[in-house]
Amino acid sequence: MLKKKICMVGDFSVGKTSLTQKFVNNVFSEKYLTTIGVKIDTAFVNDTKLIVWDVAGRDSLSPINASYLVGASGIVLVCDGTRQSTVLDIKDIWQVVKKRIGEVPAVVALNKSDLEDWHIDAQQTAYFEEQGWQTFETSAKDGQNVKALFEALVSEIG
Amino acid sequence: MVETSLQQHINQQLFEKLELAYFCVDQSMQIIDASENLENYGYTGVVVGANADDCVDFMFGLDAYTELDLPMVESPSGKKVSVSLLPRDSFLTVLISSASAEADQRQLLQQKANENELLVEQQIKLMKQLENASEMLEQKNVQLEEASRLQTSFLSGVSHEFRTPLTSIIGYTNLVKQALQSAGDDGSESDKVQHIGAVQRSSKHLLSLVENLLDHGKLDSDEIIVRPKETDLAELFNDVELLLKPLSDGKHIDFIVELGFEQPMIVVTDDSRLRQCLINLLGNAIKFTDSGSVRLTAKLSDDFLKVGVFDTGPGISQENLAKIKLPFWQAADTGKAGTGLGLTITERIVELMGGELEISSELGCGTQVSFEIPAPQLDAEPKPVESQMLPFKQAKILLAEDDYDIADLIVMMLSERGYEVSHVDNGELALNALENQEFDFVLMDIHMPIMTGYDVLRELQVKGIKTPVAIMSASAVESDRAKAEQLGCFDYLIKPVEIDDVIRIMNLAIDQRA
Amino acid sequence: MTDHESPQILALKERYKSSLVDKMQSLSDYLIAMESDDATLDQVAELRGFLHKLAGSSGMYDYDDISVASRKAMLAADKVENVAHIDELKVAVGKVASLLQTYC
Numbered sequence: 214m215l216k217k218k219i220c221m222v223g224d225f226s227v228g229k230t231s232l233t234q235k236f237v238n239n240v241f242s243e244k245y246l247t248t249i250g251v252k253i254d255t256a257f258v259n260d261t262k263l264i265v266w267d268v269a270g271r272d273s274l275s276p277i278n279a280s281y282l283v284g285a286s287g288i289v290l291v292c293d294g295t296r297q298s299t300v301l302d303i304k305d306i307w308q309v310v311k312k313r314i315g316e317v318p319a320v321v322a323l324n325k326s327d328l329e330d331w332h333i334d335a336q337q338t339a340y341f342e343e344q345g346w347q348t349f350e351t352s353a354k355d356g357q358n359v360k361a362l363f364e365a366l367v368s369e370i371g
Numbered sequence: 372m373v374e375t376s377l378q379q380h381i382n383q384q385l386f387e388k389l390e391l392a393y394f395c396v397d398q399s400m401q402i403i404d405a406s407e408n409l410e411n412y413g414y415t416g417v418v419v420g421a422n423a424d425d426c427v428d429f430m431f432g433l434d435a436y437t438e439l440d441l442p443m444v445e446s447p448s449g450k451k452v453s454v455s456l457l458p459r460d461s462f463l464t465v466l467i468s469s470a471s472a473e474a475d476q477r478q479l480l481q482q483k484a485n486e487n488e489l490l491v492e493q494q495i496k497l498m499k500q501l502e503n504a505s506e507m508l509e510q511k512n513v514q515l516e517e518a519s520r521l522q523t524s525f526l527s528g529v530s531h532e533f534r535t536p537l538t539s540i541i542g543y544t545n546l547v548k549q550a551l552q553s554a555g556d557d558g559s560e561s562d563k564v565q566h567i568g569a570v571q572r573s574s575k576h577l578l579s580l581v582e583n584l585l586d587h588g589k590l591d592s593d594e595i596i597v598r599p600k601e602t603d604l605a606e607l608f609n610d611v612e613l614l615l616k617p618l619s620d621g622k623h624i625d626f627i628v629e630l631g632f633e634q635p636m637i638v639v640t641d642d643s644r645l646r647q648c649l650i651n652l653l654g655n656a657i658k659f660t661d662s663g664s665v666r667l668t669a670k671l672s673d674d675f676l677k678v679g680v681f682d683t684g685p686g687i688s689q690e691n692l693a694k695i696k697l698p699f700w701q702a703a704d705t706g707k708a709g710t711g712l713g714l715t716i717t718e719r720i721v722e723l724m725g726g727e728l729e730i731s732s733e734l735g736c737g738t739q740v741s742f743e744i745p746a747p748q749l750d751a752e753p754k755p756v757e758s759q760m761l762p763f764k765q766a767k768i769l770l771a772e773d774d775y776d777i778a779d780l781i782v783m784m785l786s787e788r789g790y791e792v793s794h795v796d797n798g799e800l801a802l803n804a805l806e807n808q809e810f811d812f813v814l815m816d817i818h819m820p821i822m823t824g825y826d827v828l829r830e831l832q833v834k835g836i837k838t839p840v841a842i843m844s845a846s847a848v849e850s851d852r853a854k855a856e857q858l859g860c861f862d863y864l865i866k867p868v869e870i871d872d873v874i875r876i877m878n879l880a881i882d883q884r885a
Numbered sequence: 886m887t888d889h890e891s892p893q894i895l896a897l898k899e900r901y902k903s904s905l906v907d908k909m910q911s912l913s914d915y916l917i918a919m920e921s922d923d924a925t926l927d928q929v930a931e932l933r934g935f936l937h938k939l940a941g942s943s944g945m946y947d948y949d950d951i952s953v954a955s956r957k958a959m960l961a962a963d964k965v966e967n968v969a970h971i972d973e974l975k976v977a978v979g980k981v982a983s984l985l986q987t988y989c
Contacts, residue, residue, distance in 0.1 A: 216424075218432035225485045245489075247482045249474050250443020250451060253428045264431050269443075272485060280441055284432020296492060330496075525987065534947065539890050596953065776904065776942040780897050787891055818937055845940035845956065867944025867952060 215261040217370055218284050219363075222277055222306055223291035224299040225270030228324040231353035232291060233267045236363055241354050251281050258367040271306060279313035287370045288319040289362065294350065295330040300337050307344070318369035320347045322362050327352040390469040396423045397462050398435045412467060413447030423465075429454060435463040443474055533581045537574055544571045572614045579650045582643075586716045597723045600872070601749060602642035604676065605634035608669055611649045618657045624664055624683075626657070631670025638676065638746040644720050645744075651713035652680045652740050660684035663737075676746035681739050687732040695730065763789060764881050766811040770794045771801035771827070772843070773819045777866070781814065784870045798822025802830050805838055811884075812877045813840040817851070828858035839880035843868055901946045902988065908939060909985035916978055924968045932978070933962035939981070948988065954981045 221229040230248050234240050237256040252267040268281050282288075288310055292299040303321070310317070321341050323333055341348045347365045349358040385391065392412060394405035400423045409417045416426040423430040429444055433456065441454040446467070451474035455466040548567045551560045612628045619626035649667070656665040663683025670677055687695060695714060718728045726744035768785060772778040773796045785792045793810075795801050799821040805813065817824035824842055831840070839861035844851060852863045862876045890898075915932045918924060936959045944952030958977035965971050 216431060226489055245486070247478070247485045249477045249481060250445065250470075251441070252445040255428065264428055269481075270485075272481075272488065278442070280439055283437070283439060284434075286432070298492070520983070539895075542890060596949065774938050774942050776901050777945050780894065780901075780945055783891075783893050783897055787894070816941075818934060843941070845937045845944075845952075845959070866941030867946075867949075 216264065217261055217286040217367070218264045218266065219287045219289060219366060219370075220266040220268050220282050220285045221289045221291055222268050222282075222310065223270060223322075224293070224296075224302050224306075225272045227270065227291045227293040227296070227299050228322075228351075228353050229270060229289075229291045230267050232289070232322060232324060232351060232359060232362070233265055235353040235356060235359050237265065239356075241356075243354075251278075256363070258364050261367050263363065263367070271302065277306060277309050279309055282310060282314050285314060285317060287317055287366045289322060289366060290319055290346070291322045291324055294323045294325050294333045295328050297332050297337060300333060304340055318366065318371075319344070320349065320362055320366045320369065322349055322351045322358075324351045324353060326350040326357055327354045392467045393464060394423070394427075395462050395464050396430075396435055400424050400430070400435060402426075403462060409467070411448065412450060412452055414467075415447075427465075430465070443470055443477070529584075534578065537578045537581060541571060541574045541578065544574065568613070569617075572610075572617075575610075576614055576650065579647050582647055583651070583713060583716050586647075586719075597641045597644050597720065599639045599641050601637055602640050602645070603634065604636040604638050604640075604669070604671070604746070605630060605632060607642055607646060608649075608667070609634070611646060611653065612667070614650065615653050615657060618654070619665060622657065622661065624657070624660055624662060627664055627666040629666065629668045631668070636671065637749040638671070638674075639749065640676070640744065640746045641724065644724065648717045648720055648742075649678070649680075651717045655713055656680050656682035656684065656738070656740075659738075671746065671748065674745060674747045675743050677741070677743045679739060679741040681737065683737045686734045686736050686738055687730075688734050692730065692732060762878060764878055765789075766877060766881060767791045767809065768793070768877070769801065769804055769808075769810045769813045769815075769838075771796075771798065771813065771815040771819060771824070773797060773816060777816075781868075781870070781873070785873070788870075788874065796820075798824060798827045802827050805831065805836055806834065810838050812880055813838055814873060815840055815842055817842060817844040817846070817855070825854065825858060828855065828860055832859055839877075839884065841873065841876055841880070898946055901942070905985050906989045909982050909989060911935060912978055912982040912985065916975060916982070919968075919971055919975055919978075924971070926965070926968060929962055929965050929968065929971065929974070932974075933959055936962065936978070936981070948984075951981065951984050951988075954984050 221233055223229055225247060226245060230246070230252070231241060233252075233254060234242075237254045248267060248269045250269055254265045254267065256263050256265060266281055266285065268277060269275075271277050290303050290306065292303055294300075300323070307319075310319075321338075323338070338348060347369070349362045349365070351358040351362055353359065390408070390411065392406045392409045392414075394409065394417050395403050397403050402417060402419055402421050402423055405417045405419065409415075414427055417423075428447070429441060433439065436458050437456065438458055439454075439456040441456075443451050444454050446452045451470040452467050453470045455468075457464045457466065544567050548564060548571065551564050551567065554560060608628065608630055612626070616626055653665065653667060660682045661684070665683075666679075666681040668677075668679040668681070714728075721728045721742045721744060724744040726742045728740065728742045730738065730740050732738035768790050770778060770781055770785075770792055772781070772794070775796070778794050778796065782792045782794050793804065793808075795804055796819070798815075798819045801813070801815060801819075802822060804810070805827075815824045815827060822830075824844075828840060828842075831838070840859075841862045841864055842855045842860045843864045843866050844855075845866040855863050861880050864872060864876070912935070915928070915935065918928055919932075936955045940952050940955035940959060943949075943955060954977070958974065958981050961974040961977040965974055
């Protein structure tokens, strides 16, 4: 059986934990509970066992702790489609990832697609295309593209 | 040995205090040693010989050579732990200690901090939305203003279109009336004269309604003009009485007019504006009174005209009294037709004429409206008001005016009255004409090419030419008038000039010369 | 001018009315000139002269509103001391132009 470690990274409150929980346990909660440190879960995509590291979000005071990334085969970059800054911050976050573990495969989740206050246009996501990342508009609330997101990453990892 | 045992004791204490657990793996990640308390953190199956990749989730992907600190990892028990990977020569020790206390504290702080930051972001976003909204509102406002302006312009435009033919109707009926009067001195045509009089009064009423609409467009922009001139008050009030009598007769209510003066009573006031006010006020009073009477009183004292309109109508509640002067406001339950503009405009006009409109009323007790305006009295020498009545004095007139729009109109109007008019379009030509020909009267613009009106006046003084000159100028600035008068002009007329005024001044000038 | 009107006078009024388009055009030309960076006080004076004429003639032809608006614009022109500060004049002239437009 194949086993892969992947990491969920992104700004705080973009929905990394929600996406992970939706994917792993098929649950969703509206309540925001910030993640401290890291939470590790496992789930299967076909016959690949994924060890999902749900890493605490980046905020203005604390950067991503790159130690958590060691050994990861792929990265899910998560941002909040209703908060432009979280989309732009992906660029910085990727630098941290690249520096620590190199250019591993990655996919992007533009999360919270169920909300009306959507602020994303092609200009903001141009960087994702340059990087060749598959980008998904996801909703941890109604499950839109959640499975597809992880499946895409697994197939990128190969 | 004691020391060793003390050391062991301390170590033991520390282990317990930090809830320290550990395991060691060789370079192939096989577990070679493990503490028993690993199970406290939910790490089960960590036994010698097992593969760490399989039994400890965080070990997957890591190697035995790299020193690594993993703070705040959630263990299978749900407790947060700190993990330290400490490589030695041939094996790796993994230390696990409780981080619950720290994590709980961090959780609280971080949660607060993040929520705050989200709140700030939300506020910024809201502010932006508000800004956008207020921008949109502003635009909407501009559009509304524009729409209102267009509506007003449209109203003015239409009213203006009405006014020209209406004045023409009034003028022609006047002619017909005069013809009938002179043809039927024996009284044979008196019926027709009366009918024509009725047509004329109705036309004037219609004209006043049109004027109201025109004025409404000007309410906001201070553009209502009051032009005081000599007016026979008695005639004006009689006129208004004749105009409105049919309305009160139609409703079987009494229309009482009490004048504190007799014909003729010449004062200086704007007759058409005063007429407009009276028609508006009396029209309202008659409209809302279904039985009883409407009374109009007017008296003059110390050069002030005091006018009152009293009706026995339903009266106005205190609440409505406050709203009654608003444009287009009409009491909802009266079912009476009208534009709702009359009172608003009347109030403004009265104000412009130097007075104040006062309304007092009580439900069931009728309404009183009154105002007092300056109306300086002139010598009671009867002054003809109708232009047709102005005495015609043969005269040769020079018109100096460079604007052909104005010149052609004045030439036409004066020639139609039988005057001989020559027109020149600059000051130099005017001076030449006056030097070489005899004129009875000069009507001259100020701003002309080559020589201005001032220049011409100056030259005339120098050359001793005494032909009376009336200056016309669009400038209402007092210093301009003073300058012209100082240079010896006979009178100073502000454009637009009324042809009757021109004739009246000319008659005066000719009389004085003779 | 509320007397009866002869066909000749009505014709003159008609002629004047049809000239309003040109007057509006002239005003907008002035406005455009004012917009340029090298607007001069001479141009303001020229505009004032135009407004002066318009105030007189429009009133003679019963366009009281245009007359009053032109007069106001004249006053605004009198206040101009510096071509950099002619916003008030521009607004006043714009008002005249828009009034003219309603009759065109």
